[in-house]
Amino acid sequence: MTLITPTQPNAQASTPTGNANAPKKTGLASDFETFLKMLTVQAQNQDPLKPLDASEYASQLAQFSMVEQQVQTNDLLATLGQALGGANLDKLGKWIGMDVRAPSAFQYEGEPVTLFATPAPEADKAALVIRDGEGAVVDRISVSTTDQSIVWAGQRSDGQPLAAGTYSATLESYDGDALLSTQQAEVYDEVVEAQVVDNQVMLTLESGQVVTATTVTGVRAGT
Structure with a gap:
C-alpha cells in the first residue's frame, strides 16, 4: 500500500517547525514522533469521502518499519565493509618495501x-x-x-x-x-606493490615480476 498524495495544499499543517540547528535524522522514520507527524499530515489531507481505515494505517506503519530496517542494515554492512577493507589494506601495506x-x-x-x-x-x-x-x-x-x-x-x-x-x-x-x-x-626481490586479486594477495616486485604471497618462502627487511 502506497502513501496517499495530498489532494489539497495545507502549508500550516504540512510544514513542521523546528530548530534549524537541530541534528539531521538519518532514518526514514527515525523516531515515533516523526511517524506521528507524517500520519497527522496524511489524515488532514485525505479525501473525506474515502478515508483510510485502521488496517491501511497499520500497513503503512509496517512499510515504514521495513524501510528503516533496510536502511540500518545497509549502514551496518557499509561500516563492516570499511572495517574489513581497512584491515586488508593494513595487511597489504606490511609487504611494501620488504x-x-x-x-x-x-x-x-x-x-x-x-x-x-x-x-x-x-x-x-x-x-x-x-x-x-x-x-x-x-x-x-x-x-x-x-x-x-x-x-x-x-x-x-x-x-x-x-x-x-x-x-x-x-x-x-x-x-x-x-x-x-x-x-x-x-x-x-623488493615488493613495490601489493593488491588482492580473486581473493589472493599479489605482490609486484621491483623487477616487474608478479608473484602470489603463497609462493613466498622467505622475507627479510628491504635493503
Missing part, C-alpha cells in the same frame, strides 16, 4: 645474483640452467647436490659477460642421465 624470496624471473644488472633451489634428495648430480627474457638458454652450470643457494656471476658458458636484463633460472636434478625434476630457482 624483500621476499619466491620462484620468479629476476633482473640482472651486472652484479652477481644469489639463487635458491634444492636438488631432489635422490639426485646424484644437478645443473642450473639460465635463460634470458626470450627463453633462450644462455648458461648451464653444474652444481652440488647439497647446496641450496648458488651465486650466478652473470656470464655465458664461454665466460663472456651477459648484458643487463631479465633472466630466469631452473634447477635440473638427475639420477645418472635420467632427469628427476626441474625446479624454478627462487630469488630475493
